[in-house]
Amino acid sequence: MRVVVGAAVVSDGRLLVAQRAEPPDMRGFWELPGGSVEDGETEAAALVRELREELAYAVVVEGRLGPDVPVSGRDGRGLLLRFYRCSPAAGEEPTALEHLALRWVGVDELDTVAWLPADEVLLPALRAALTESS
Numbered sequence: 010m011r012v013v014v015g016a017a018v019v020s021d022g023r024l025l026v027a028q029r030a031e032p033p034d035m036r037g038f039w040e041l042p043g044g045s046v047e048d049g050e051t052e053a054a055a056l057v058r059e060l061r062e063e064l065a066y067a068v069v070v071e072g073r074l075g076p077d078v079p080v081s082g083r084d085g086r087g088l089l090l091r092f093y094r095c096s097p098a099a100g101e102e103p104t105a106l107e108h109l110a111l112r113w114v115g116v117d118e119l120d121t122v123a124w125l126p127a128d129e130v131l132l133p134a135l136r137a138a139l140t141e142s143s
């Protein structure tokens with residue numbers, strides 16, 4: 010099954026969230042930045058590549074975060090979302106090259122985000138990650 014990796018980047022007790030521009034039915038909803046793992050690529054390498062492409066941002070990939078989330082992809086075939094906790098490389102700031110906007114949210118704001126539906130499964134794990142880092 011195709012695996013899509015997403016980055017839970019935590020810095021100063023806040024989580025980086027990104028607002029999707031496309032496809033039209035996902036436009037305006039918020040996600041954790043990332044994308045598909047390519048053939049022969051590790052999941053960590055895919056995350057580093059995707060965040061460089063989408064955000065011109067260098068991150069260090071730490072451990073897995075939360076459960077795998079099966080969703081149906083744009084072509085109707087299944088894909089598996091898998092998330093990793095990450096931290097920014099020193100001195101780095103993200104730029105929204107492909108997203109409508111970026112936000113850093115604290116633990117109290119997690120519930121106010123208009124998440125892509127699949128990401129809501131992750132909220133307990135995100136809450137725990139933000140609580141332990143603040």
Ligand SMILES: Nc1nc2c([nH]c(=O)n2[C@H]2C[C@H](O)[C@@H](COP(=O)(O)OP(=O)(O)OP(=O)(O)O)O2)c(=O)[nH]1
Pocket residue numbers: 013014015039040041042043044045046080081082083090125126127128
């Ligand atoms: N990156 C990311 N994708 C997510 C999240 N939640 C969620 O349902 N998705 C879905 C949306 C898309 O159907 C799929 C990932 O698509 P994508 O557009 O980010 O990745 P990609 O560029 O590698 O995909 P593709 O155009 O090659 O098909 O996973 C999330 O938090 N992060």
